[in-house]
Amino acid sequence: MADNELIFRCLASGSSGNCYYLGTRTGGILIDAGISARQIQKDLREMGLDYRNIHGVLITHDHADHIRSVGTLGERVHLPIYTTREIHSGIDRNYGVKEKLKTSRRYFEKALPWELLGMRIQTFGISHDSTDCLGYAIDYLGQRFVIITDCGEPNPDMEHYISTANHLVIEANHDERMLLNGPYPTYLKERILSPRGHQSNAVCAELLARNYTEKLRNIWLCHLSLENNDPQVAYDTVAEALEAIGVKPGRDVYLKALERTSASPVYVLNDEVIRSEN
Numbered sequence: 001m002a003d004n005e006l007i008f009r010c011l012a013s014g015s016s017g018n019c020y021y022l023g024t025r026t027g028g029i030l031i032d033a034g035i036s037a038r039q040i041q042k043d044l045r046e047m048g049l050d051y052r053n054i055h056g057v058l059i060t061h062d063h064a065d066h067i068r069s070v071g072t073l074g075e076r077v078h079l080p081i082y083t084t085r086e087i088h089s090g091i092d093r094n095y096g097v098k099e100k101l102k103t104s105r106r107y108f109e110k111a112l113p114w115e116l117l118g119m120r121i122q123t124f125g126i127s128h129d130s131t132d133c134l135g136y137a138i139d140y141l142g143q144r145f146v147i148i149t150d151c152g153e154p155n156p157d158m159e160h161y162i163s164t165a166n167h168l169v170i171e172a173n174h175d176e177r178m179l180l181n182g183p184y185p186t187y188l189k190e191r192i193l194s195p196r197g198h199q200s201n202a203v204c205a206e207l208l209a210r211n212y213t214e215k216l217r218n219i220w221l222c223h224l225s226l227e228n229n230d231p232q233v234a235y236d237t238v239a240e241a242l243e244a245i246g247v248k249p250g251r252d253v254y255l256k257a258l259e260r261t262s263a264s265p266v267y268v269l270n271d272e273v274i275r276s277e278n
Contacts, residue, residue, distance in 0.1 A: 003024055003025050003026050004024050004026075004141065005024060005025070005268050005269075005270065006022070006023070006024065006140050006141065006143050006145070006268070006269040006270070007021075007022075007023065007024060007025065007028075007266055007267060007268055007269065008020070008021065008022050008145065008167065008266075008267045008269055009021045009043070009047065009263060009264055009265070009266045009267065010169075010220065010222070010258045010259065010263065010264040011035060011039070011040060011043045011263045011264075012034065012035045012039075012259075012260065012261055012262070012263070013149075013222045013223055013224070013258040013259065013260055014065075014223055014224055014225070014226065014260035014261065015065050015223070015225065015226070016035075016065065016226075016260060016261055017034035017035035017065050017068060017261070018032045018034040018035075018060075018065055018066050018149065018222075018223065019031070019032050019033055019034055019035050019040060020032065020147065020169070021043075021044070021047070021049075022119075022138060022145060023053075023055075023117065025047075025048070026053065027049070027053040027054070027055060027117065028049075028053070028054065028055070028117065029054065029055055029056050029057065029058055029116065029117065029119070030054055030056075030057045030058070030073075030079075031057075031058045031060065031136060031147060032057075032058075032059060032060055032066040032067070032149075033057050033059070033066070033067060033068065033069045033070045033073050034064070034065040034066045034067060034068045034069070035068060035069065036068070036069055037069040037072040037073055037076075037077065040069065040073075043263045046263070047266060051073075051077050051079065054079055055080075055116060055117045056079060056080045056081075056082050056106070056116055056117075057070065057073055057074070057079050057080070057081050057082065058082050058083065058121070058136060059081060059082065059083035059087055059091070059134075060083075060126075060133060060134050060135070060136070060147070060149055060150065061087060061090070061126075061128060061130035061131065061132060061133040061134065061150060062087050062090030062091045062093075062094055062130050062131045062132075063130050063150070064094060064096040066150075067091055067094065067096070067097060068096060068097075070091060070097060070101065071097045071098060071099030071100060071101060072099055073104075074099070074101045074102075074103075074104030074105070075099050075100075075101065075102060075103070075104055076099065078103075078104065079104065080104055080105075080106045081101055081104050081105055081106060082106045082107075082108060082116070083106075083107075083108070083134070084107065084108065084109065084110050084123075084132060084134070085107050086131055086132045087130075087131055087132050087134070088101065088105055088107065089131065090130065090131030090132070093131075108121075108123070110123050110124070110125060110132075110134065111123060111124060111125075118140060118141075119138050119139065119140045120138070120139040120140075121136060121137075121138050122136070122137040122138075122139075122161075123135065123136055123137075124137070124157035124158070124160075124161060125155070125157060126148065126149075126150065126151045126152075126155070126158065127151060127152040127153050127155060127195055127196050128150045128151060128152055128196055128197075128198075129152070129191065129194070129196040129197065130150070133150055133151070135147060135148045135149075135151075135157070135158060135161060137161045137164070137165070143166050143167065143269050143270065143271075144164060144165050144166045144167070145165070145166070145167045145168075145169075145269060146161045146162065146164075146165040146167070146168050146169070146170075147168075147169040147170075147222075148161070148162070148168075148169070148170045148171060149169065149170075149171045149222050149223050150171060150198060150223060151171055151198070151199045152194060152195045152196040152197045152198065152199070153195040153196075153199075153203075154199075154203065154207055158207070159207065159210070159211050162207060162208065162211040162212075162216075163211040163212075163213055164213075164215075165215075165216055166215055166216060166217050166218075166269070166271075167216075167217060167218045167269045168216060168218070168219050168220070169220045169222050169258075170199075170204055170207070170208070170219065170220070170221065170222065171198065171199040171204065171221075171222055171223045172199065172200070172201045172204040172205075172221040172222070172223075172224060172229070172234040172237070172238065172257070173192070173198035173199055173200065173201075173223050173224065173225050173228075173229065174192060174198060174200050174201065174224075174225045174228035174229045175200065175201050175202075175228060175229050175230070175233050175234070175237070176193070176200050176201075176202060178227075178228045178229060178230075178233070179192060179193070179200075179225070179228040182227055182228050183227060184227065184228070192228075198223070198225075201229065201233065201234045201237040201238065202237060204221065204234075204237075204238060205237050205238045205240070205241035205242075206241060208238060208241060208242060209241040209242060209244065209245050209247075212242065212245065212247055212253075214252075216253055217253060217254065217269075217271065217272065217273050217274070218253065218254040218256075218267070218269065218273065218274050219238070219253055219254065219255045219256070220256050220257075220258050220264075221234050221235070221238065221255075221256070221257040221258060222258050224257055224258070224260060226260060231257035232257075234257045235249075235255060235256075235257050238255060239255060242255070251273075252273065253273060254273050254274035254275075
């Protein structure tokens, strides 16, 4: 296996915490830091990596399940923390971040491309009830990786980047029927269903069916709700929509609902559809 092959691993995905690794066998980046620094270190070591191999942490938005350990990573581990000025301001105001960012903060402008570790990084806005919320499109050696999490309603930028992705992580937060009949109080149900809430399985499925292209090789469903979703339900909803346009998961595209609280296998991202997990 070549050292410069692009690899992806989800360390956690859901309301309990979110964190993803993207890079190579010798170094890369983290996207979000919503689990403990100790757990991140453990998961990296399983891959033969360490914090010394991490060249930056990219933040999607300032909710606690995406930034829980950002202060530790930035100020104690000395990793640069990249996001917009607006999101950095939201991190400063978040009481869940005990260690405030000082020397580790790095800024970029939304929608302006920039580079890190040979990766070309583009960002776009997502509708969510945070200070701001970003999707990322990351290009490396001809592969485009796109992550879209915590999105209340689709927008043209989301559709564009789905249609240009080779590898996609996208929110399928809830089954609407499970949510409406579930234990959440009314105000929380309304928040999740709002245009600045979270994306349902059905909306995710419609988005994918509408914007699927043959260059899309792998799809991971992220940020599944524990109370209002089920991995099989999410998978089946999306698979049905894809099959309706003649796309068969397992043959034409890899489809997987990500684990909420445990790390996924390490995935190699290339021109092939993933056929089996490591």
